[in-house]
Amino acid sequence: MKYYLSFLLLVVAALARKQPESKMAPPGINQLATQYVRLALDIGRYDSSFVDAYYGSDSLQPSATKKATFSKDSFLLEVQHLQDALGQLLLQTTNDTIQKRATWMKAQLTAFGRRIKIYSGEYASFDAESMDLYSVAAPVYPETHYQALVAQLDTLLQGKGTVQERFQLLCNRFIIPKAKLDTVFHAAIAECRKRTLHHYTLPANENFMLQFVSDKPWSGYNWYKGNYQSLIQINTDLQIFIDRAIDVGTHESYPGHHVYNMLLEKNLYHDKGWVEISLYPLFSPQSLIAEGSANYGIDLVFPGNDKIAFCKDVLLPLAGLDTTGISIYFKAQAIKGQLKFARNEVGRGIINKTMDTPTTMRWLKDYCLMNEETAKKSIRFINVNRSYVINYNYGMELIKNYMEAKAGGAADADKRWEAFGVLLSNPVLPSDLLKASK
Numbered sequence: 396m397k398y399y400l401s402f403l404l405l406v407v408a409a410l411a412r413k414q415p416e417s418k419m420a421p422p423g424i425n426q427l428a429t430q431y432v433r434l435a436l437d438i439g440r441y442d443s444s445f446v447d448a449y450y451g452s453d454s455l456q457p458s459a460t461k462k463a464t465f466s467k468d469s470f471l472l473e474v475q476h477l478q479d480a481l482g483q484l485l486l487q488t489t490n491d492t493i494q495k496r497a498t499w500m501k502a503q504l505t506a507f508g509r510r511i512k513i514y515s516g517e518y519a520s521f522d523a524e525s526m527d528l529y530s531v532a533a534p535v536y537p538e539t540h541y542q543a544l545v546a547q548l549d550t551l552l553q554g555k556g557t558v559q560e561r562f563q564l565l566c567n568r569f570i571i572p573k574a575k576l577d578t579v580f581h582a583a584i585a586e587c588r589k590r591t592l593h594h595y596t597l598p599a600n601e602n603f604m605l606q607f608v609s610d611k612p613w614s615g616y617n618w619y620k621g622n623y624q625s626l627i628q629i630n631t632d633l634q635i636f637i638d639r640a641i642d643v644g645t646h647e648s649y650p651g652h653h654v655y656n657m658l659l660e661k662n663l664y665h666d667k668g669w670v671e672i673s674l675y676p677l678f679s680p681q682s683l684i685a686e687g688s689a690n691y692g693i694d695l696v697f698p699g700n701d702k703i704a705f706c707k708d709v710l711l712p713l714a715g716l717d718t719t720g721i722s723i724y725f726k727a728q729a730i731k732g733q734l735k736f737a738r739n740e741v742g743r744g745i746i747n748k749t750m751d752t753p754t755t756m757r758w759l760k761d762y763c764l765m766n767e768e769t770a771k772k773s774i775r776f777i778n779v780n781r782s783y784v785i786n787y788n789y790g791m792e793l794i795k796n797y798m799e800a801k802a803g804g805a806a807d808a809d810k811r812w813e814a815f816g817v818l819l820s821n822p823v824l825p826s827d828l829l830k831a832s833k
């Protein structure tokens with residue numbers, strides 16, 4: 396599989412050399428892509444969360460002096476002009492590549508518009524916001540849906556106390572001691588990298604740096620630096636359980652954010668010269684693809700019982716922890732995974748002002764199985780990142796449906812990795828996921 400992909404990359408690279416994009420394309424798309432990047436960088440001078448990664452040319456950085464105040468109306472006008480120009484181009488062209496690039500940028504720009512408004516203090520409802528930012532609205536489930544899932548946990552977890560207390564007791568057996576964090580995380584990332592390299596050829600100089608930090612609203616973050624380098628930061632404010640090591644190895648690293656960013660940089664930016672790819676706007680449809688695929692990647696790297704086996708054989712001994720109960724722990728985690736949609740309801744409640752603080756805390760504790768400190772952290776995350784929460788759970792569901800439509804179930808591993816590689820190497824929109832899954 397690895398050889399097939401590298402052969403494909405060579406063919407694509409050879410074609411790109413023979414017929415440079417600028418000669419094939421009618422004038423317009425590359426200029427518009429440059430304007431798109433310039434606009435994002437300009438907004439990013441005010442809104443520090445706007446640009447998550449940029450590895451393009453310094454020459455596109457805004458040269459004009461930064462104005463004292465954020466000019467909402469003029470930025471919105473720029474977004475509108477750029478969307479109109481892309482719309483014109485779409486009417487004129489029959490070139491598939493240009494259509495794909497223009498459609499993708501248009502959707503990304505809708506997100507720019509919404510984010511500009513949010514940054515200026517103009518808010519919409521949770522679903523209207525996520526439609527603009529991530530092109531989808533997550534499904535709403537009634538409280539009874541979550542109660543039924545908690546009832547499954549009740550049956551699974553033996554002992555006295557509430558389900559939440561029993562769940563917490565089980566989790567507490569698998570807290571990684573602080574002194575072992577570095578060793579355990581490096582071992583997990585190394586295994587995920589090895590398994591990913593079995594299927595993909597990655598750039599020879601690719602690398603990452605792992606750092607432990609504190610006082611952040613998130614639990615982990617991949618800062619992609621360009622040139623195939625990532626800085627992966629892990630927040631140590633809260634206790635870190637053994638499955639976090641697997642999550643960081645896959646979600647943040649291989650084949651999650653680190654690999655996703657590298658494949659885009661290599662295949663689209665360097666090989667094809669698509670300038671718009673060099674900038675990753677955080678609050679955009681691209682994040683639904685990024686978070687959804689990063690979460691889906693966990694099952695790709697560790698299908699079936701592989702995760703439990705790897706924990707038992709490698710990670711728990713490295714952490715100096717007993718392996719008793721690890722199978723039930725992962726069964727409970729799988730149910731908790733389905734409960735993650737409850738965080739969307741909490742997000743809706745906070746953003747739409749339909750839940751007061753005690754109610755949000757109750758939902759996070761009862762249905763997201765969080766303890767007091769994790770629940771408070773989660774509220775802090777939602778206040779900062781708002782409807783972004785849907786990207787983790789609904790994003791993963793959309794990617795899973797797409798992958799099943801493209802590559803079937805877990806049986807053919809090569810086919811799954813190949814379809815996943817195509818997904819990570821193209822400007823895919825949430826609407827493409829929905830279309831392919833029908």
Ligand SMILES: [Zn+2]
Pocket residue numbers: 646652685686689
């Ligand atoms: Zn992520």
